[in-house]
Amino acid sequence: MAADGDTxxxxxxxxxxxxxLTSRLEFQQYAASAKDKWNSLWSSTNTVVTVLxxxxxxxxxxxxxxDAAAEYALMKSNVVVRKTGVDGADWMEVQVRVKRxxxxxxxxxxxxxxxxxxxxxxxxxxxxxxxxxxxxxxxxPLLRDHPFFKYQQRxxxxxxxxxxxxxxxxxxxxxxxSAYFKVLFEMSQEEVIAEMTAAxxxxxxGAGFPAGIKWESxxxxxxxxxxxxxxxxxxEPNVYKDRRILxxxxxxxxxxxxxxxxxxxxxxxxxYIGGEHPMAIKKFRKAVADAxxxxxxxxxxxxxGKNVAxxxxxxxxAYICGEGSAMMYSVMGVRxxxxxxxxxxxxxxxxxxxxxxxxxxxxxxxxxxxxxxxAWYASIGTEKSSGTKLxxxxxxxxxMGLVEVPMGITLRTLIDEVWGGMRDGHKFKGxxxxxxxxxxxKDEHLDLPVDFDSLTxxxxxxxxxxxxxFDESVSAVDFARYLTAFNRYESCSKCVPCARGNPALVEIxxxxxxxxxxxxxxxxxxRTSKHVIELSLCGLGQVAPMPLLGMxxxxxxxxxxxxxxxxxxxxxxxxxxxxxxxxxxxTTPAAD
Amino acid sequence: xxxxxxxxxxxxxxxxHVDGNEIDLDVVREILSHFTFHDFxxxxxxxxxxxxxxxxQFGWVSLEAAKIVADHFGTSxxxxxxxxxxxxxxxxxxxxxxxxxxxHGMSCYVMGSQKLVDELEQHYGITDGGTTADGExxxxxxxxxxxxxxxxxxxxxxxxxxxxxTVEKFNQVLQQAIANGGGWRHH
Numbered sequence: 210m211a212a213d214g215d216t217x218x219x220x221x222x223x224x225x226x227x228x229x230l231t232s233r234l235e236f237q238q239y240a241a242s243a244k245d246k247w248n249s250l251w252s253s254t255n256t257v258v259t260v261l262x263x264x265x266x267x268x269x270x271x272x273x274x275x276d277a278a279a280e281y282a283l284m285k286s287n288v289v290v291r292k293t294g295v296d297g298a299d300w301m302e303v304q305v306r307v308k309r310x311x312x313x314x315x316x317x318x319x320x321x322x323x324x325x326x327x328x329x330x331x332x333x334x335x336x337x338x339x340x341x342x343x344x345x346x347x348x349x350p351l352l353r354d355h356p357f358f359k360y361q362q363r364x365x366x367x368x369x370x371x372x373x374x375x376x377x378x379x380x381x382x383x384x385x386x387s388a389y390f391k392v393l394f395e396m397s398q399e400e401v402i403a404e405m406t407a408a409x410x411x412x413x414x415g416a417g418f419p420a421g422i423k424w425e426s427x428x429x430x431x432x433x434x435x436x437x438x439x440x441x442x443x444x445e446p447n448v449y450k451d452r453r454i455l456x457x458x459x460x461x462x463x464x465x466x467x468x469x470x471x472x473x474x475x476x477x478x479x480x481y482i483g484g485e486h487p488m489a490i491k492k493f494r495k496a497v498a499d500a501x502x503x504x505x506x507x508x509x510x511x512x513x514g515k516n517v518a519x520x521x522x523x524x525x526x527a528y529i530c531g532e533g534s535a536m537m538y539s540v541m542g543v544r545x546x547x548x549x550x551x552x553x554x555x556x557x558x559x560x561x562x563x564x565x566x567x568x569x570x571x572x573x574x575x576x577x578x579x580x581x582x583x584a585w586y587a588s589i590g591t592e593k594s595s596g597t598k599l600x601x602x603x604x605x606x607x608x609m610g611l612v613e614v615p616m617g618i619t620l621r622t623l624i625d626e627v628w629g630g631m632r633d634g635h636k637f638k639g640x641x642x643x644x645x646x647x648x649x650x651k652d653e654h655l656d657l658p659v660d661f662d663s664l665t666x667x668x669x670x671x672x673x674x675x676x677x678x679f680d681e682s683v684s685a686v687d688f689a690r691y692l693t694a695f696n697r698y699e700s701c702s703k704c705v706p707c708a709r710g711n712p713a714l715v716e717i718x719x720x721x722x723x724x725x726x727x728x729x730x731x732x733x734x735x736r737t738s739k740h741v742i743e744l745s746l747c748g749l750g751q752v753a754p755m756p757l758l759g760m761x762x763x764x765x766x767x768x769x770x771x772x773x774x775x776x777x778x779x780x781x782x783x784x785x786x787x788x789x790x791x792x793x794x795x796t797t798p799a800a801d
Numbered sequence: 802x803x804x805x806x807x808x809x810x811x812x813x814x815x816x817x818h819v820d821g822n823e824i825d826l827d828v829v830r831e832i833l834s835h836f837t838f839h840d841f842x843x844x845x846x847x848x849x850x851x852x853x854x855x856x857x858q859f860g861w862v863s864l865e866a867a868k869i870v871a872d873h874f875g876t877s878x879x880x881x882x883x884x885x886x887x888x889x890x891x892x893x894x895x896x897x898x899x900x901x902x903x904x905h906g907m908s909c910y911v912m913g914s915q916k917l918v919d920e921l922e923q924h925y926g927i928t929d930g931g932t933t934a935d936g937e938x939x940x941x942x943x944x945x946x947x948x949x950x951x952x953x954x955x956x957x958x959x960x961x962x963x964x965x966x967t968v969e970k971f972n973q974v975l976q977q978a979i980a981n982g983g984g985w986r987h988h
Contacts, residue, residue, distance in 0.1 A: 525888030
């Protein structure tokens with residue numbers, strides 16, 4: 210099936226030692242032997258050392274740690290060194306886990322290349338944070354009692370940081386493709402979609418549209434061929450959740466996509482990954498190549514009579530390509546500019562054929578829903594927003610990282626417990642929600658539950674689960690300028706309200722920041738924002754001024770002070786700002 | 802991409818003055834030979850990937866290289882150039898000796914990356930996408946996120962990360978890289 214597979218990657222080849230499975234029984238045997246191999250790895254008399262290598266830990270020297278550990282293992286016959294993806298605990302990086310014969314798995318944090326040998330030999334127990342298992346070991350507590358892990362319910366992230374992402378065998382030993390197997394042989398299309406609908410899995414990309422309903426309309430669409438596209442673009446300036454799953458457990462996403470393709474009756478599934486994530490692209494391509502060699506993608510998969518083809522496509526760094534129709538244009542090799550809807554993409558999407566588009570995190574949930582049933586999934590989280598959600602945070606916090614928590618947890622628990630509270634010397638001022646598409650929340654909002662609907666009443670948004678905590682050193686006017694400037698830069702300039710409106714907004718804020726603002730500027734911002742919101746074509750334009758308006762609502766005093774005192778909020782001017790200042794202000798702000 | 806960018810100051814560097822920036826068109830043809838397709842749809846889908854590969858190898862895509870890509874996929878030069886000017890990762894001018902990705906995601910912003918952007922403009926005379934007049938340094942300000950948020954602000958200089966930067970440390974890192982020679986090509 211190489212003809213329809215991804216023949217185009219020059220750097221990634223599938224594992225040539227993999228057998229080609231052609232029947233139901235062969236897969237079951239392969240899965241059983243993979244499981245045995247996994248169990249014998251952990252029950253052997255070897256010391257098993259795991260180094261967590263991902264795009265975030267490489268920046269902190271994880272590859273050097275891995276090299277040092279591998280070098281040490283060459284001299285010792287009873288030390289096995291393996292690598293996995295990063296598990297989300299960024300504050301612990303570089304992480305090393307050591308399992309000594311008969312002992313529990315010990316987690317070591319912040320290991321440097323010089324220390325790794327001491328860590329393996331047990332001479333540096335000060336670096337140990339905790340152990341896995343049922344009970345504490347010596348003076349080491351259970352790691353899952355640490356606040357960062359205590360509130361988490363790791364379903365999607367279960368195997369991230371546990372398995373080697375390059376090994377399909379390890380993935381299968383931990384249950385990968387078990388749901389796919391069920392869908393191939395035991396379930397009908399209708400049954401799969403019924404489970405998805407019962408799970409009430411809402412799209413994790415931000416809009417929150419139920420995935421089951423989307424699949425159902427995809428299945429009912431009469432045009433053929435149909436396509437599935439997974440949106441792994443993730444271009445938002447504060448979200449890194451999809452990247453971590455793609456790097457740590459690519460098979461989970463691939464399985465979700467293959468199930469979707471079978472359930473909808475699609476000819477081919479695509480994954481569109483943003484060009485900003487080279488490591489994610491590499492790991493995912495490897496996963497696809499391996500699955501193809503094993504015979505899980507292709508014609509007559511495992512003798513079931515079902516066909517599925519797969520392609521990986523990459524983007525080139527344009528935030529707008531996260532929008533559904535823009536993403537499909539980008540897959541088709543043209544500029545990623547959104548189009549007007551209807552027709553919706555389930556009627557006319559990729560190559561003008563019915564296309565079901567889902568977010569990566571949505572696809573990652575599919576395996577557990579098919580295996581455990583939709584009712585089980587719906588029992589997690591809140592009534593209207595079921596399941597767990599990946600959340601990322603940025604800003605001056607102590608224990609930062611990616612977490613998977615049930616829907617309905619409060620922001621205060623997240624900030625104070627899970628992410629460890631503010632670092633010393635920083636005072637909490639606000640938390641920006643919904644990426645660049647919603648407003649900030651203040652201290653009084655922190656007791657609201659986090660789900661798709663609760664935050665919107667106060668001007669926030671769950672979006673894709675990215676939060677930014679900022680402290681007193683960040684001026685609301687400056688931050689609003691940054692967020693608006695982001696949208697200005699990323700506007701695709703197809704429609705005028707967005708392409709011209711956002712630069713106009715930045716210009717007004719710059720005027721205020723440079724101490725040249727007038728009182729009439731604030732109503733002018735609101736009026737211009739209203740035009741951009743109401744007249745723009747796509748989701749980017751329709752929410753582009755929201756962060757600015759949110760900042761004005763939450764911190765009105767800062768904007769008032771800036772325009773009345775004309776003090777300005779910048780300390781010194783760059784050349785560009787001097788140019789702005791030099792130009793005579795010609796706009797005459799009229800009354801609202 | 803959008804015409805809102807047109808005010809940007811851009812420095813044109815003559816490719817001949819920067820070593821190794823010439824694009825060997827035979828290598829481009831060799832790259833393209835890996836991008837085989839069976840029908841019209843697949844050809845269209847592969848254009849972006851092929852351009853990315855050329856961009857990765859040489860650091861930029863010249864007009865001549867773009868023409869060869871267009872010929873290979875049976876499309877127009879115009880169409881290919883439209884992609885090069887839309888997606889932020891592509892460059893249509895050669896890179897300087899050193900190449901820096903400056904993360905300007907929200908985490909880095911909250912922790913002070915704006916100071917680094919301003920420093921570049923004030924003391925090196927370059928903005929996003931610009932190359933210093935001596936051809937030493939090209940900077941690309943990343944609007945998305947490089948994903949090392951707990952160590953913000955960060956830059957990736959010649960494929961190496963430098964974390965928790967202040968303006969002083971930032972200058973130190975840059976001066977050292979320029980003094981050491983090397984460059985993005987040597988990694």
